Amino acid sequence: MISYYRKLVGEYSRVLAFQNGITAAVRPGDTVCEIGTGLGTYAFMASRAGAAKVYAIEESPVIELAHKLYDANQNDLGEIEFIKQYSSLVHLPEKVDVVIYEDFDCQGLNTIQESVLKDARLRFLKPGGTFVPYGMELYWAPLQAEDIWRQEVSCLGENDEKVLGLDYALTRKLVSNERIKTSFEAKAVLSPPLILDSINFAEKQKLEFSRELKIMITKSGVLHGFGSWADFIFPGGNSFSLSYEKPVRVYSRAFFPMPEPVSVETGDCIQMKVSVMKKPLPNRHTWSWWGVIEDRHGRGKSKWQCSTLHLSQFQKQDIEFSRYIDTDYCPVLNEEGHLRRFILEQMNGNMTIEQIANELLVRFPENFPSVDKALTKVVRLVKKCSVNE
Numbered sequence: 001m002i003s004y005y006r007k008l009v010g011e012y013s014r015v016l017a018f019q020n021g022i023t024a025a026v027r028p029g030d031t032v033c034e035i036g037t038g039l040g041t042y043a044f045m046a047s048r049a050g051a052a053k054v055y056a057i058e059e060s061p062v063i064e065l066a067h068k069l070y071d072a073n074q075n076d077l078g079e080i081e082f083i084k085q086y087s088s089l090v091h092l093p094e095k096v097d098v099v100i101y102e103d104f105d106c107q108g109l110n111t112i113q114e115s116v117l118k119d120a121r122l123r124f125l126k127p128g129g130t131f132v133p134y135g136m137e138l139y140w141a142p143l144q145a146e147d148i149w150r151q152e153v154s155c156l157g158e159n160d161e162k163v164l165g166l167d168y169a170l171t172r173k174l175v176s177n178e179r180i181k182t183s184f185e186a187k188a189v190l191s192p193p194l195i196l197d198s199i200n201f202a203e204k205q206k207l208e209f210s211r212e213l214k215i216m217i218t219k220s221g222v223l224h225g226f227g228s229w230a231d232f233i234f235p236g237g238n239s240f241s242l243s244y245e246k247p248v249r250v251y252s253r254a255f256f257p258m259p260e261p262v263s264v265e266t267g268d269c270i271q272m273k274v275s276v277m278k279k280p281l282p283n284r285h286t287w288s289w290w291g292v293i294e295d296r297h298g299r300g301k302s303k304w305q306c307s308t309l310h311l312s313q314f315q316k317q318d319i320e321f322s323r324y325i326d327t328d329y330c331p332v333l334n335e336e337g338h339l340r341r342f343i344l345e346q347m348n349g350n351m352t353i354e355q356i357a358n359e360l361l362v363r364f365p366e367n368f369p370s371v372d373k374a375l376t377k378v379v380r381l382v383k384k385c386s387v388n389e
């Protein structure tokens with residue numbers, strides 16, 4: 001765990017981009033909030049830049065270490081309040097001029113990060129306040145990436161999708177619908193990258209778009225899929241890029257495979273659509289990438305359609321997100337919720353505990369084998385939620 005945070009701090013180009021961005025954004029006397037302070041580095045930078053007060057929020061126990069580092073470096077620093085909590089559960093006593101956040105996906109935002117930023121904009125940031133980084137650009141490029149494709153898509157190919165005589169061909173059809181987190185280098189790229197989306201976090205905290213792209217191949221090779229990554233843009237104009245130009249140490253990049261490799265030549269044209277939306281699962285992005293490839297004479301070479309939608313039915317609906325307040329999500333009561341609502345509605349000052357327990361037994365007979373169990377449930381809620389006269 002410590003090695004992860006040390007690696008973060010050790011990635012000099014990223015830390016420097018944050019320092020420059022923080023110095024450009026924070027004016028003397030500002031209030032600042034950092035979400036996910038880790039070892040406290042960016043909170044310290046904000047304090048050094050002249051912030052009158054910094055709220056450093058971190059849900060993990062690493063915050064204890066941040067506090068100790070603060071003590072060790074205090075000569076240099078102003079007031080920092082450390083808050084061990086998930087940001088959407090934190091109530092700050094004031095709105096702040098600057099919100100610093102860094103817990104990004106290789107393509108900038110996943111649905112959890114969207115919620116965190118939206119919540120921060122609505123509850124933490126003063127109108128006209130600044131995010132650090134203040135936004136991102138999302139890129140897309142065609143790739144020759146045989147190693148990744150073999151490893152991730154056709155790993156059973158040599159045996160005709162068979163393992164010990166069992167046939168796995170069905171899974172082969174699905175696997176090219178997956179977004180893969182990996183890394184690739186400049187030599188893999190078959191034409192200059194295009195921008196898919198550009199987001200200013202103070203205005204929009206959502207990755208949701210549908211883009212039509214026309215990509216001209218500028219280097220002959222074999223197309224195995226598409227690479228995508230984010231550049232983060234900072235106040236003051238500098239950026240930190242996850243592009244193939246630099247090795248990535250902490251983050252990865254995204255790879256969207258083709259179902260089959262396609263030989264391409266300089267002058268071939270890929271006409272395609274790329275879309276991302278928060279459907280059908282409210283807590284997961286669905287990525288779709290489909291299109292046609294034509295040669296320089298307009299003759300069709302290949303056609304394909306891929307979408308993570310085909311995998312959504314197999315994905316664990318990790319309800320981890322219920323910890324997070326996703327302001328776009330429309331929650332529905334579960335069984336326990338219905339049960340509690342029923343009890344709370346009976347607590348109207350006219351019914352005794354015993355009467356409520358009897359009603360509960362009639363309404364939810366399968367949940368309560370005896371009136372005693374129903375009574376226990378009612379009494380617990382009465383203790384918590386009734387006026388104590």
Ligand SMILES: C[S@@+](CC[C@H](N)C(=O)[O-])C[C@H]1O[C@@H](n2cnc3c(N)ncnc32)[C@H](O)[C@@H]1O
Pocket residue numbers: 005008009035036037038039040041042057058059060062085086087088102103104116
């Ligand atoms: C990529 S690390 C960045 C750490 C820090 N910037 C540093 O350099 O040490 C992201 C951190 O944010 C924390 N985190 C992410 N989302 C959070 C949230 N909404 N509220 C509180 N902590 C969060 C994680 O626990 C993790 O420690």
